[in-house]
Amino acid sequence: MANTTLQDAPVAASLFDRERRDIVDARKGLLIRITPDGELLLTSDERLLGHEEPFPEWSIVLGRWQGMPIAVVEAPCDDVSTARRAHKVTDCLPMLSDDERCLVATALEVLHWRRDHRFCGRCGSPMVMDAFEYAMHCKACGHICYPRLSPCIITLVTYGDDMLLARSPHFPAGRFSTLAGFIEPGENAEQAVKREIREEVGVDVHGVVFQRSQSWPFPHSFMLGFTAQTSTKDITIDGVEIEAADWFSIDELPALPPVGAISRWLIDQHVKQVKAKRHA
Ligand SMILES: [Zn+2]
Structure with a gap:
């Protein structure tokens, strides 16, 4: 791995304080509601958090949000008493702040972990x-x-100014993204970058540089974001995890992952860099 660059990495969430030893017995505060299917219940005006309220039994205290105790609870999606409506978490990502995304990831992962253990x-x-x-x-x-956190690598591969993006069969129609995969036991992250890219698109990469990380609670992935370069544009897709892959210039981009996903951030950073170079 070349230089580890942490510039632009998100700083520790300032609104969300994870310290909870002195408030584990808190009985009221802010509440995140998540359905058994892992959807977020937003308020009628589509906010994540409502007013202070009593914590139900089986809620889990997560810490403080702007100084106020905050907890998560699994709630039925047809709970009309709160006038909240269920939304897919990935649909909510663009409208959440970085701090709120950290909070939601924590809530989802902790609930999921308790249910499965x-x-x-x-x-x-x-x-x-x-x-x-x-x-x-x-x-x-x-x-x-x-x-449980499952470490994954996610990598934007470039050849000059062009980006190698791919789609897996479960993506929405037309969407392409960066390449990703789980780190295997005994493997380090840089080895996983090279292996996954070779397996999925048949390309050897160099210049692997860590950029930033993101907790990705679907259900418990921890994404380590990298950039890497290749010296060939020849690609051979595996046809299983990847059903299509291609090179894209910043002027002709396909449908991309939502804002708030690290894959989108890696792509956006590259687009910014190429545009800055053109205007230099
Ligand atoms: Zn036991």
């Missing part, structure tokens, strides 16, 4: 959630489970 994976006994930290304990055998 109700029983010990080692002995099968019921697990109990720790009061002070994100940890599920098995009293029977002592096993502890922390929230």
Whole structure:
């Protein structure tokens, strides 16, 4: 890996304070509601957070938002009493601030983790959630489970000013994005970048540089964003994870991922750099 560049990386969320040891017993504050399908329940005027309210049983305190205790709770999508409506999280990303995206990612991942770790994976006994930290304990055998994060690499590959973008079969029609894949056990991130790109589009890359990272709660990915270059435009798609790939100039872009996704940020940064170069 070449120089690690952290300029432009998001600073720690300033509105969201994760410290919660002194408020684990808070009974009221701000509440994020998430449906069993993982959709966000927004207020009638499409805001993430409403007014202060009592915390229901089974809510999980996440910390403070602008000084006020904040918790997440799983709520039915047909709960008309709150006048909230369900929205897909990815549809909400463009209208959320960076701090709100951190908050939503935390809420989704913690809820998902608690739901999937109700029983010990080692002995099968019921697990109990720790009061002070994100940890599920098995009293029977002592096993502890922390929230699972699955590290992934996501990489914008360029050849000169052109970008290599691809689409997987589950993308919305017409959308292309940067290449991504899970890091395998025993592998480092730079090796994963080279392997995934070679597997998915048959291209060898060099100049792999880390740019920024993002928690991606679908359901628990942790995206490490890179840029890399290649010295050939020949591509061979794998036909499984990738159904199409092509080179794009900044003047003829396809439909892109939503603002708020790290893939979009990597693309937007490149577009800015090429435009700045043209006007230099
Ligand atoms: Zn156990």
